[in-house]
Amino acid sequence: MAPRPALNARIRARSAASAWALTILVAGAAAVGVPALGYGKSTDPEPGLQLAGGPVAAPAKTPRDPWQRFNRRSYAVGGFIDRVLVKPVARTYRRFTPAPLRRGLGNAINNLREPVTAVNGVLQVRPKIAAKAAGRFVVNSTVGVLGLFDVAGRGGLQRQPADFGQTMGRYGVGAGPYLYLPLVGPLTLRDGAGGVVNTLTDPVSLATGGPSTDFAVGRTVLRGLDTRVAADGTITAMEEESTDPYATIRSSYLQYREAMVREARGEEEVLPDFGEPEPPAESPTDAPADAPVEAPAPTQDGQ
Numbered sequence: 001m002a003p004r005p006a007l008n009a010r011i012r013a014r015s016a017a018s019a020w021a022l023t024i025l026v027a028g029a030a031a032v033g034v035p036a037l038g039y040g041k042s043t044d045p046e047p048g049l050q051l052a053g054g055p056v057a058a059p060a061k062t063p064r065d066p067w068q069r070f071n072r073r074s075y076a077v078g079g080f081i082d083r084v085l086v087k088p089v090a091r092t093y094r095r096f097t098p099a100p101l102r103r104g105l106g107n108a109i110n111n112l113r114e115p116v117t118a119v120n121g122v123l124q125v126r127p128k129i130a131a132k133a134a135g136r137f138v139v140n141s142t143v144g145v146l147g148l149f150d151v152a153g154r155g156g157l158q159r160q161p162a163d164f165g166q167t168m169g170r171y172g173v174g175a176g177p178y179l180y181l182p183l184v185g186p187l188t189l190r191d192g193a194g195g196v197v198n199t200l201t202d203p204v205s206l207a208t209g210g211p212s213t214d215f216a217v218g219r220t221v222l223r224g225l226d227t228r229v230a231a232d233g234t235i236t237a238m239e240e241e242s243t244d245p246y247a248t249i250r251s252s253y254l255q256y257r258e259a260m261v262r263e264a265r266g267e268e269e270v271l272p273d274f275g276e277p278e279p280p281a282e283s284p285t286d287a288p289a290d291a292p293v294e295a296p297a298p299t300q301d302g303q
Contacts (some may be wrong), residue, residue, distance in 0.1 A: 064178045064188075064254060071180040075246050078182035086183075090228035104148035106226045110159060111140045111147025112219060115203040120162040124170050124264050129162055162264070164201075165194025169261035178250055186253035 065071065094102070114137035121130030136152040136159065144151040153159060168190050169175065176189030187195075199211050208215050242248045 062178075064175070065250060066177050067179065071178065072246055074180045074182050075249075078180070078185070081182055086224075086228055087232075090225050090232065093225045094229045094232075102226070102229070105222055106230075107140070107144070107150045108147035109219060109223045109226060111137060111144070111150075112204045113161065114140075114159075116198055116201075117160070117162045119201070119203065120164055120167045123164075123167045124162065126162070126264065129160055132157060132160060133162070163191075163194055164197040165191035165257070166260045166264050168194055169257075170264035175254070175257065178254065180246075180250075186249055188254075188257065191257060 062068070097105075114133045117133035118130045118137070121127070121133055136157055139152040139155075139157070140147045140150060143149075150159075165188075173190055175191070179187045179189065179192065181187060199205065202211075205211050205216055210216065238245050238248060
């Protein structure tokens with residue numbers, strides 16, 4: 001029989017491991033800053049399955065999603081974990097936490113990301129973004145009571161996030177293939193690498209002991225809960241209305257990230273040019289009421 005001190009050490013180690021596992025699960029889709037919206041059953045045929053009256057269905061791939069088969073299965077796994085754990089925990093948090101407190105905690109979590117935005121604003125040579133993020137952090141951390149109140153936002157200094165994935169896109173790094181990971185959500189290879197850099201170089205995280213401290217873990221958990229609560233209505237609506245939630249999420253995510261990169265490059269949103277509409281032909285009934293009526297031209301016989 002193992003000595004009591006050794007047994008207690010084993011119990012503590014297992015408890016710590018369980019706590020870490022639960023933390024990772026609860027943090028969920030917001031781990032890299034983008035919520036994973038919705039989990040539903042795709043209407044696309046599973047690649048490689050025999051269709052009624054037809055040949056074997058080939059894997060449907062888009063240029064940005066070459067790993068679609070893996071991604072759809074990851075999406076299904078993420079949906080299962082969300083249904084049995086993340087969603088119940090998030091809804092319990094929403095039910096028993098007063099709305100003002102939830103808003104305050106959400107503000108505080110967003111405030112802790114302002115230093116990352118400021119750093120990336122400098123890297124992107126966008127001094128206004130960097131100055132705005134730094135100003136928001138100083139004002140909300142002091143007057144806003146550690147970020148619980150968005151005083152800067154009420155004063156007109158609105159939040160405008162920036163991250164390292166956007167920074168890489170700003171300098172021409174391609175997005176790479178699309179990737180969906182359970183508990184992380186939609187990604188591209190570029191944004192996944194950017195998320196790692198954001199975590200490792202986060203000034204707040206470095207100042208408080210790194211990403212493995214209790215503070216960092218609690219921060220991640222709160223961020224995941226806040227994101228899941230905010231996205232609950234959207235997830236439910238998409239599950240009920242979208243014929244293929246996976247494709248909807250992929251399209252929305254890729255468009256959102258492309259827009260962020262265009263913004264970092266200073267490019268304007270390009271809309272399709274449909275041309276100027278031609279004015280409708282004027283009919284006799286459209287003539288003004290006071291317009292003179294021309295007399296009919298006389299015929300050859302004078303009638």
